[in-house]
Amino acid sequence: MENIVEVKHFKIGFGDKTVIKDLSFNIKKGEIFGLLGSNGSGKTTTIRALLGFYEPSSGEILVDGKRYNPENAEVAVGYLPEERGLYRKEKVLDTMRYFGELKGLKDPLAWSRKYLKRVGLSDKENEKLEKLSGGQQQKIQLGITIMGDPKLLILDEPTKGFDPMNRRLLMDIIEEHHQKGAAIIMITHYMDEVERLCDRALLLKNGVAKAYGTIAEIKKAYNNKSLEDIFVEVYGGENE
């Protein structure tokens, strides 16, 4: 299968601190890829470098064979960052329409209404975003991220703070996009989500890959332990 993301000997640092040390991996078109690690392991830095927010110190980090630039990107990317927000004073539908237009949707209003209905927020379309709860805002953010059926979805803790019912709903939406052929990078601390959804994963610790491969291969390398146990084993010493 063709790669949509290629990372070759990627290094990056800020000042004297090296955050990522010689990282190489790839993500295939249409797969769900888990990018795992404890806080500060370099996951978000890797994603930001992938999207062009940071320039690598050395190595390559490519989307569809090129450095990503929204101005001339051939592959549409949807990114739900960890640090996320919206125009708080704007109405839900106005905000969704704006992002829909930027992403080139033919009828952003119709798409937005359909999505709002799907996630149970139809009655909120004319509410200002600041009036919505955190969870409701997160659903809007996810909607904006998946607009236009991007071929690469990057979701940084998409279900953080959700109740089980809404978590299930969002997992279903993510699964639907996978079915449509999108490659998905999931950054999450919920190992059950990884086991349920991901084809392959990378465990990152202090900028170095500790495990990389299919979920079965990773488990095999750690004596068939559960992903949660593996996570505890790899990162357990960090809090001591």
Place this chain on the structure above:
Amino acid sequence: MSSQISKVIKFEIARQLKKPAFWAATLLLPLLIGGIYLVSFLSSRSVNQTPTLDENTKIAVTDDAGIFSENAPFLVKITPEEGRALVKSGELDLYYYLPKDFAETKKAEVYHISEGLDVFNNDGNILKSLLLEDVSAHTSELDRLAMTGNYEIIDHKLNQNGEDENALGKAIIPFAIGIVFFMFVALCGNRFLLNVVEEKENRISEMILTSISAKHLIVGKIFALLVLGIIQIAALVIPILILVYLNRDVGPVNQILSSVEIDPLSIILGLVLFAASAIFYAGTCTFVGSLTSTAKDASSFIGPAIILLVFPLYFMQMFMATDPNLAVQVMTYFPFTAPIALMLRSGFGTISTPEYIIGIAVVSISAAIMVRAAVLTFQKNAINFGSPKLRLKRKH
């Protein structure tokens, strides 16, 4: 224009137009100006009713119409040209000429050395007071006409060479452009600043920059806010123009309007300077907004830029000199002081056209550099949510 830029422009304009604060600021200022106008109008009326004469003012009147009594002390039998020469030599401060056909034309003439932009001078009132002092012996129709003040005074403001100088007429359009620029800064500066900071404060930048480049986003925002500035200025200027039109026959307004000198080159250059200055200021505010993470940081950073902008106003007297000193030259070509310095010198008529064009070129190039700097800074600093430090490792 890129379709992405036009989408940003559409969104930014629509969201600002929906804000009550936008319309409050837009409508409050005309009301304020209307109030000031009303107060000054009423004050000027009360001044008109009680004109005063400086005892040391050297006045002479040539009365070919025969209105004044023959023994009036200020009457002289000279021609207007001789009167002009006496004013030029300093022997007279004011010289009035009432022609023979005054009753038909209802036009008198006054000659005096120009003392700058004495917009609300009271030459008419002085003549009226002279007539009132002399009223005892005269009750004719002609006298009544003269005393009612229902006549026009052709004001010959002379330069030091004794030539007619229309300083006010020449200054009106450049100064009007300067005032409009000031209104633009007052109305829009904060919006430029906060519009960019908002992207970071609300944690939107990381999400939006995967769909649109920083260049398109920033250029779109700047364009949108310029359009909004023009809307606000139009809302402000149109009522003023209506007021001027309605009062076009009122003394000072009529005097100003009749003296306006329309020089197409000066108007074109003035408008180009206004556009370049507005973009320069917008770029500066956007640059500062891109550099900082919070509205509070941004506000403290923009202060010095605003101080520099108004700096030339503190030295206004220096800009009136036809031979500019080094400080004036520096302020004319230093990008942050250049907009106001150029507008002042253009208004006072103390800058040559080549110098003016060079100054406009400096502001235009600086505006382009500032917009570029704002784009690059936003690209590099878009995900700096915590501190005002620059991050230098982003490139699109």
